[in-house]
Amino acid sequence: MARSSPQFTCTACGAVHRKWAGRCESCGAWNSIIEEAPLSEGPKAPGARGKTIALTDLATETAPPPRATSGMDEFDRVLGGGLVPASAILVGGDPGIGKSTLLLQATASFARRGLRCLYVSGEEAAAQVQMRAQRLGLTDAPVSLGAEANLRDILTTLDATRPDLAVIDSIQTMWLDSVESAPGSVAQVRASAHELVTFAKRRGVSVILVGHVTKDGQIAGPRVVEHMVDTVLYFEGERGHQFRILRAVKNRFGAADEIGVFEMTGDGLAQVANPSALFLSDRDRPAPGSAVFAGIEGTRPVLTEIQALVAPSSLGTPRRTVVGLESGRLSTILAVLEARCGIPFTGLDVFLNVAGGMRVSEPAADLAVAGALVSAREDVAIPPDMVLFGEISLSGALRPVTQTENRLKEASKLGFSQAALPVRSKTGTAEGMRLHEVVDLTGFVGEMFGAG
Numbered sequence: 029m030a031r032s033s034p035q036f037t038c039t040a041c042g043a044v045h046r047k048w049a050g051r052c053e054s055c056g057a058w059n060s061i062i063e064e065a066p067l068s069e070g071p072k073a074p075g076a077r078g079k080t081i082a083l084t085d086l087a088t089e090t091a092p093p094p095r096a097t098s099g100m101d102e103f104d105r106v107l108g109g110g111l112v113p114a115s116a117i118l119v120g121g122d123p124g125i126g127k128s129t130l131l132l133q134a135t136a137s138f139a140r141r142g143l144r145c146l147y148v149s150g151e152e153a154a155a156q157v158q159m160r161a162q163r164l165g166l167t168d169a170p171v172s173l174g175a176e177a178n179l180r181d182i183l184t185t186l187d188a189t190r191p192d193l194a195v196i197d198s199i200q201t202m203w204l205d206s207v208e209s210a211p212g213s214v215a216q217v218r219a220s221a222h223e224l225v226t227f228a229k230r231r232g233v234s235v236i237l238v239g240h241v242t243k244d245g246q247i248a249g250p251r252v253v254e255h256m257v258d259t260v261l262y263f264e265g266e267r268g269h270q271f272r273i274l275r276a277v278k279n280r281f282g283a284a285d286e287i288g289v290f291e292m293t294g295d296g297l298a299q300v301a302n303p304s305a306l307f308l309s310d311r312d313r314p315a316p317g318s319a320v321f322a323g324i325e326g327t328r329p330v331l332t333e334i335q336a337l338v339a340p341s342s343l344g345t346p347r348r349t350v351v352g353l354e355s356g357r358l359s360t361i362l363a364v365l366e367a368r369c370g371i372p373f374t375g376l377d378v379f380l381n382v383a384g385g386m387r388v389s390e391p392a393a394d395l396a397v398a399g400a401l402v403s404a405r406e407d408v409a410i411p412p413d414m415v416l417f418g419e420i421s422l423s424g425a426l427r428p429v430t431q432t433e434n435r436l437k438e439a440s441k442l443g444f445s446q447a448a449l450p451v452r453s454k455t456g457t458a459e460g461m462r463l464h465e466v467v468d469l470t471g472f473v474g475e476m477f478g479a480g
């Protein structure tokens with residue numbers, strides 16, 4: 029047998045490397061690689077063979093088990109329409125963003141609807157969780173609460189009580205006595221998650237694992253367990269904003285990219301049923317540099333405001349600051365504006381921001397970004413009742429995007445009456461909307477701002 033040599037694991041993404049490096053080649057994280065003892069092979073009888081596993085076919089007699097809903101619509105939707113029995117879910121997010129609050133509220137809602145729920149906190153004492161529950165008005169919900177970090181004991185308890193749902197807050201505090209490394213290490217987090225997920229599948233208990241996103245390389249991040257679970261949700265928000273977005277990034281039982289929107293209040297998280305209204309700031313008077321993007325988040329249209337500020341720079345290399353969008357996308361659009369439309373941004377600082385702490389990743393936002401940039405540069409406002417969407421190709425041509433009809437419907441519902449969109453979009457009826465079909469960016473900026 030080959031002698032097992034030490035291995036080096038990235039605590040951010042779990043990639044295994046043959047030697048230590050300052051930067052992980054897989055995910056690009058700095059200072060995240062640590063040395064780990066190789067996995068022990070365990071006692072192995074010479075010539076031992078596995079047994080033949082039971083095989084079956086794809087046909088089934090049993091109907092799919094009904095999903096359990098919590099009644100918190102924003103939470104249920106992100107799960108894909110409720111909790112699937114025996115599923116494993118990961119909820120990741122920055123420390124302090126509100127994961128424990130969200131899950132305590134969700135667990136209480138499930139419990140009130142008759143699910144047997146267990147909430148295990150490895151971070152806080154029972155009294156602390158009870159105080160939070162009191163503040164959130166959840167003390168009447170029949171949730172069993174445990175404060176424990178020893179996974180062996182937790183599994184034994186789960187086996188004895190067989191709840192419908194178990195919440196483990198957080199996976200980084202759990203430890204298994206069979207693994208030598210410290211709680212929070214990649215080996216512990218991975219082994220603990222594996223035990224819990226296997227238990228969930230075997231015993232028909234749904235488990236929700238909480239995972240902190242960590243900047244410090246000593247603690248394994250939630251990405252290490254992403255591949256083990258059925259559903260991966262991230263709870264996001266900007267500090268200083270009270271809005272929180274629960275986003276599905278992977279879901280075996282529903283649409284990925286689905287979002288649920290919440291607001292952090294003094295009494296916990298409140299659901300936001302109409303996020304579009306929330307992400308649009310005060311739009312009574314036209315403001316240069318502002319464009320409303322009609323986007324799609326998961327299955328739902330959401331309008332967001334894109335704001336740009338362009339100012340003469342005193343620096344040799346002008347600033348490019350982006351919040352809520354990929355900075356590479358901004359560079360591309362600036363290059364297209366310069367090369368195809370003759371609108372240079374040399375010597376100008378550019379600040380781009382998505383209002384309300386929202387994050388936009390759709391290429392459909394290109395036209396709104398370009399609109400906000402040129403509007404800011406030319407100091408000409410886009411009509412306040414107009415939404416924009418469309419992907420810009422490197423040639424400057426506009427490409428149609430998906431779900432045009434849904435985008436237009438949402439815009440119309442919120443009182444917008446014009447839309448700039450790619451030519452040849454499938455607009456449907458688009459009642460009451462004036463449509464400006466855009467062939468290419470040059471035509472658009474010429475018509476809109478008289479620039480280029």
Ligand code: TYD
Pocket residue numbers: 121122123124125126127128129130160163164292293294295296297
């Ligand atoms: P918490 O759920 O503990 O975050 P996490 O589990 O992700 O680390 O939430 C922490 C923050 O939420 C804390 O800064 C206080 C705030 N908060 C409220 O604003 N209102 C509330 O009702 C509660 C319970 C928390």
Ligand code: MG
Pocket residue numbers: 127128129151197
């Ligand atoms: Mg917490």
